Structures are given as C-alpha cells and as structure tokens.
Amino acid sequence: MTAPLFKGVITALITPLRDGKVDEAAFNALVERQIAAGVHGLVPMGTTGESATLHPEEHHRVVELCVNVAAGRVRVIAGAGASATDKAIDLARRAKAVGADGALIVTPYYNRPSQEGLFQHFHAVAEAVQLPVLLYNVPGRTGVDLANETVERLAGHPNIVGIKDATGDMARISRMRAAPAMDGFALISGDDPSWLGYMAHGGHGVISVTSNVAPEGMVALYDAVMSGDLESARLWQDRLIALHRALFLDASPAPSKYALARLGLCGEELRLPLTPCNEAVKPAIDEAMRTAGLI
Template identity: 40%
Template sequence: MPLAIEGIYPALLTPFTKDEEVNETALKQLVNRLIVAKVNGIFALGTNGEFHVLSREEKLNITKMVVEETAGRVPVMVGSGGNSTREVIELSQAMEKLGVDALSVITPYFIPPTQEEAEEHYRKVAEAVSIPVVLYNIPSKTGFSLAPETVGRLAKMPNIVGIKDSSGDFSNIEQYIAHTRGEHFSVIAGTDSLILKTLQAGGTGAVAATANLLPETVVAIYNSWKAGDYEKAQAAQQALQPLRDTFGLTSIPASLKKAVELSGIPVGPARAPIQEPTGEVLKQIEAAVQFYKTNQEG
C-alpha cells in the first residue's frame, strides 16, 4: 500500500443477525457492493462498525473476513484502537499478521490522556508495527482532541501517514493540514458533510459512513473534484444530506443500518443497548431511502 491515504474509504458497517452475531454473508455482500462502486479502500471496525461493542476475537474474525473478501482489490484499513497502549499494540500486531494494509488508531477514551501521553501512545504503537498507521480524532465520542502541534510531530514518524478527523470542525482540519504540510501525510475527513471542503483545503479523501448506502455518490465527490468538475462534486456532496439528516434521529449507527437494510443488504440491527428505529423515526428513514431510490443514486 502506498504511504498515502487517498480517495473514499467507506466506514464499513458490521452486519449482525437478529441475535446480534456477526453476519458473514451480509458482510461479504456489503464489501463487494462497495468495491463494485469503485471505492478507493475499505475502512472496517470504526465507530459505525461498532468496534466498541465487539470482542477481540470478533474484531480479528471480521478483519480476516474483510481481507479475504477484498482479496487485494482495494486497500483495507482496520480500526485497532483502544484504551491501553499494550492492548492496542497487541491488536495492531495481530491485524498486521492478518494482512491489513493500514491501521486506524482512535485516541484513548474514557480517561482522556494529555497531549504528551497521546503522542507517546502513538509512537509506541507505530514502532510496534511495520504497516501505515492513521490517527483517528473524534472528540465528541472520546472527550479528547489531538492538538495540531501533536499531529505535526507525529507526522514525522515514517509510518504514521495520516489522520482521520471526525471533529466536525473544519478549522481543525485546516490546522492539521497546516501543521503537516511538507510531510508525507494525509488529512482525511471523517465527517461526511466536509468531504469536498477537506479536499479543496488540501486534504486527500474521506472515511465516509454514508458510502454504505450511497457509495457511487460519495465516490463522485472525490472523482469529480479530482477531474476539476467542482459543480458536479458540489451536487454529489449536497446529495448526501437527506441521509445525514436521519443520523441524529437515533443512536449511532441504528439509522444508517436501517437505511442499508431497506436498500437490500441485511446488515441487521445495531448491538444492544442501541435499539432499532420505530414509529415516526422509522418513517423518516424509509422516506430518505425512498428519495434515493426515486432519484436513482448518483
């Protein structure tokens, strides 16, 4: 894998059966659906992949399945983050052995570290593996945000190759770009409403949850921008909004899972305690999916 993260990596959902077991058939179906849509890579075991409610064994089994099903057609990046440096190193090394192309490492959460502690955490993880490492900043879920200066220092490490920023704060993305300029380092959007703005500011792509349902549309943002067709890129960016509007109706990722299920891939429910949408919320999700079917995605 080149030491750069470029283009659209769907934030892969983890399909479950009604009994909340991993649905291997649906997982393979979703991976192939995304690759056919010409995504640039697959990102598994992120926030929308419910990494936080999966056991270590489940994470490794999912990783193995995704790597095998992808079969080298696109790069595979997998979330190996956790709260202790030891845990993250052990999981990262196990995932490297399974053949992933890159690791996404979320900041430690629950007890927010200092900037110095986070920097040391990432240095130790990066030194323990030989594949690319992507930092993952999502302060609304972790209670901690990597400072641009910290990211600038970490970007000098040879295999720390990028950061996925899901802060939703565009100025934060701009600061990461400014502090890593001149390094071989990718700043990628983790907030789907900021994909085009990130590309225009000097970012290189996105990890996009909406791509589970609308992969062609999300890919069109990147491809149109790259081709210089900014009007088409903007239209594709705006087309994501009806789906994004459903995300706040439920706990993550219940709305998105229901939307993808309604589109024909049985990704099942989120794992409890997150509940399936019902009533008026379900009607709004159904309306969004119908809108895309009527308007033919892309």
Template identity: 60%
Template sequence: MFNGSIPALVTPFHNGEVDRKAFADLVERQIENGAGGLVPCGTTGESATLSHAEHREVVSLCIEVTAGRVPVIAGAGSNSTREAIGLVEHAKEAGADAALCVCPYYNRPDQAGLEAHFRAIADAVALPIILYNVPGRTVSDLQPETVIRLGKHPNIVGIKDATGDLARISLHSAGLKGEQFVQICGEDPVTLGYRAMGGTGCISVTSNVAPAEMAKMHKAMDEADLETAREIETRFIALHKALFCAPSPGPAKFALSRLGLCSDEVRLPLVAPDDAARRRIEAAMEIAGLI
C-alpha cells in the same frame, strides 16, 4: 494510497452473531462501486461491542474478500495502549494496508499521554498508522501541534479528522510541509470543504448506503468538477444528517435493511431507530433517489 470514498463498514448481525455472508457481500458491493478503500471494525462497525475474536475475524474476512483490490485500513483502536498494539499486530499479520487508531477514550489523557500512546503503537508495529480524532466520542482532542509532532514519525502516515474544524487541515499541512501525510475527513457533511482544503478523501458512513454516488462525488473533486460534486452533496445532505438522527450505526443499518442488504440489528447498549427516525431516514433516501 488512501483517497476517495472509504466506507466505515457496518458489521452485519444475524440473531446476535456476525453475519459473515452479508459482510462479504457488502465488501464486494463497495469494491464494485468504486470505493477507494475499506475500514472494518471502526466506530460504524460497532467495534466497541465486538469481542476480540470477532474483531479479528471481521478484519481478516475483509482482507480475504478484498484480496488486494483496494486498501484495507483496519480499525485497531483502544483506550488501552497494550490492547491497541495487539490489534495493530493482528492487522499487520492479516495483511491490512494500515491501521486506524482512535484517541484513547474514557481515560482522558492529556496531549503528552496521547502522543506517548500513538508513539508506542507506531514504535511497536511496522504498519502505517492513521490517527483518528473524534472528540465527540472520546473526549480527548488531538491538537494540531501534537498531530504535527506525531506526523513526523515514519509509521504515522495520516489522520482521520472528525472534529469538523476545517482550519486544522491547513495547520497540519503547514507543520508537516514536505511530509507524506494524508488527511481524511471523518464527517460526511463537510467532505467537500475538507477536500477543497487539501484532504484526500472521507472515511464515510453514507457510503455504506450509497457507495456509487459517494465514489462519483470524490471522482468529481479529483477532476475539479465542482458542479457535479455540489449536485451530489446537495442531494445527499439530508441523508448525511439522517444517518445520525439516532445513535450510529443504527440508521445506516436500517437504510441497508431497506435496500435488502443486511438486517438492521445492532448490539446493546444501542437499540434500533424508532419509528420517527425511520421515517426521516426513508425520506432522505427518497430525496437521494435510493428508494
């Protein structure tokens, strides 16, 4: 169910508030350009600074606009297990196809705590759960042995891995042989390697800016057309990197503003990219043929 280019959608703001129209337009743009699914309220959606009411509103709006055309994987993570369960419950009620649950941040749980956290969520709500391991942001690192144990839970169906450690794909596959467990890349620059080793897609930042091209790259991988996939990756590698030259999603929002698709507003404690970062993003967009 979960494959191809899956944008981690930005949450557009206008004068500090969620810009519902811009968000709906971005959802339509993604579907029209071949997205394999959508992730509202992930890291790129600034979930950390959305209120609970805004979080639920954005997830519900994404599901409403999508209208079943592609899967919606609702961001629903928290460093509080009880809060995460509440967000997953809302995702199910709103009609999401799955929930993306990040490793708890700040608390620094050990592997036993991480496993208990995800089992509590999966036991509480009958909705497919995708684990999200991004130690660069959370400090917690979900080890392959823990992933393998969790992957045998009937409601835990996959992982978004942003460690950049490609060996984990094979470790997960070996330990979960026979299980229907999807592995999704969480780092645009290593997507081709991730796909080659058995990953099904990428929850992508770059696809916010270049949805058609990222979808085309995954289609090429599906068809074993490595030459086309490499050509696209080579053309976009500078943009993959530039979109993290300042705290994300500031660069992605600036790039979208250059395309006239939404404002570049971010919420404190994030600030907009400085002039040097903007020049780097524009240069990368030119190399990619976007401007």
C-alpha cells in the same frame, strides 16, 4: 509533494449481525458491493462497525474477512483503537498478521490523556507494529482532542501516515498543511456533511458512514472534486446532504443498518447497549434515501 498512502472514499463498514452473531455472508456481500461501486478503501471494526461491543475474536474475524474478500483490490485499514495502549498494539499486530494495509487508531477514550500521553500512545503503537497508522481524532466521542501540534510531532514517525479528522473544523486542516512535516501525510475527513469543504481545504478523502448506503454517490462526488468539476460536486452534495444527516438521527450505526435493510442487504440487528433504529426517524431516512436516488 509526496502522494499520501490513503485517499479517496473509504467506507467505515457496518458489521451485520444475525441472531447475536456476525452475519459473515451479509458482510462479505457488503464488501463486494463497496468494491463494485468504486470505493478506494474499507475500514472494518471502526466505530461504525460496533467495535466497542464485539468480542475480541469477532473483531479479529471481521478484519480477516474484509482482507480476504477485498483480496488486494482496495486498501483495508483495520480499526485498532483502544483505551489501553497495549490493547491497541495487540489489535494492530493482529491486523497486520491477516494482511491489513493499515490500522486506524482512535484517541484513547474515557481516560482523557494529556497531549503528551496521546503522543506517547500513538508513538508506542507505531514503534511496536510495522504497519501504516492512521490517527483518528473524534473528540465528540472520546472526550479528548488531538491538537495540531501533537499531530505534527507524530507525523515525523515513518509508520504514522495520516489522520482521520472528525472534528468538522475546516480551518484546522489549512493550519496543519502548513507544517513541513505534513508532506505526504494523508488528511482524511471523518465528517460526511463537511467533507466537500474539507477537500477544498486540501483534504485527500473521507472515511465515511454514508458510503455504506450510497457508495456510488460518494465516489461520484470525489471524482467530481478531483476533476475540478465543483458544480457537479455540489450537485452530488445536494443529493446526499439529507442522508448524511439522517444516518445520525439515532445512535449510529442503527440508521445505517435500517437503510441497508431497506435495500435488502442485511438485517437491523445491533448489540446492546445499541438498539435498532427508532421508528420515529425512519420516515426521514426513507425520504433522504429517495432524495439520494436509492429507493
């Protein structure tokens, strides 16, 4: 079996904002905190990074900052998804130019392409840019599901190295692993509450929202799984499960920014149409943070 290029706990970073602009000092500090906690990778400019509302130059700057601060200590997988294939190619090229280790490409949202359209989209990006591509399937946000059969077709391309699966469908990964083309293909969960189960089904890690707030706990859970200590893994899951839920009680990443503000790490500011975390859900986030041993 070939080892996957990407594995472990990979944080889908928030992008701190201050007075309408990217708070670069806070972002750099967040990256350092993640690396000190032992995460295995970082995703700047994914969904959690508010990629949909940042301007193109802000997007490129955040990726560049992450690469520069990480300085090769962990892998950086730049968010480079777009509804238009040409735009995704441009984002991936810019990520490669600043030294990113890979590109996370989400299924094109809103226009809901066919499976053939999805295949052609990802194939075109992989052909255009010599950079490892991680597919991203999140039908709850994009309105389109990347079928296993399409993933298996794409896995034959040398630049397409894995998938972030945010469907929460545990049976899907077992069916996917059975395909011969999947040897060495990174199978990464994109769903924090179910990633322990995903690992049990043969997954290689998680691209996580929760690890913004609790990176040490997420790394401890991963380490427990990898050492075969399922009892410890379940104990960590029990500590974190309320936080997994709480960070989606309002539109993400508003709850994550609130939690990080409670830890004194950044402000709560978001960019419209996203708004700061609803006051009504903050007590539940506080309680989840206490359960996780964060406050």
